[in-house]
Amino acid sequence: MPRTNPGQFVRQVRQEIGKVTWPSRKETVISTVMVFIMASLAAVFFLLVDWILAEGVQFIFGLGG
Template identity: 75%
Template sequence: MAKTTPGQFVRQVRQELSKVTWPTRKETTISTVMVFIMVTLAALFFLIVDQLLAWGVQLVFGLGG
């Protein structure tokens, strides 16, 4: 494998960065909002499942109130 000099490496990195298509501010905002929505939905789902399992365990073992 051929060794590259630090200068060649920096040139290659700049060349690759010029090929990147960066998202617009609107795309970033929409993606961020969607992530927050999905995290909230997942948290609610797991909260409900946890409560149902806790209720089931209390029912089976007669623990709690």
Template identity: 80%
Template sequence: MARVNPGQFVRQVRQEMAKVTWPSRKETTISTVMVFVMVFLAALFFFVVDQILAWGVQLIFGLGG
């Protein structure tokens, strides 16, 4: 790989940064809300599965009340 001097490197970085398309505020907000919704649904799913497994273990081993 060829060595690039610092000035050339900075120019290349600026050229690449100009190609980046940043999300709008609306897109960022929607993505953030969707992440929170998916986290909530995953937490709910694992809570339900955990409760079912705990109930099954209590049923099998006769532990708890």
């Protein structure tokens, strides 16, 4: 693979950055809100699963009550 000089590298990087399609502000906000919603749903789901499993273990082994 041939080596490129620093000037050529910078030109190639600028050329590649020009090909990137950046999201709009609206798309970014919507994506951020979706991430927070999905993270919250996952947290509630795992909270419930953990609670159910803990109750099951306590029932089986007779611990804590």
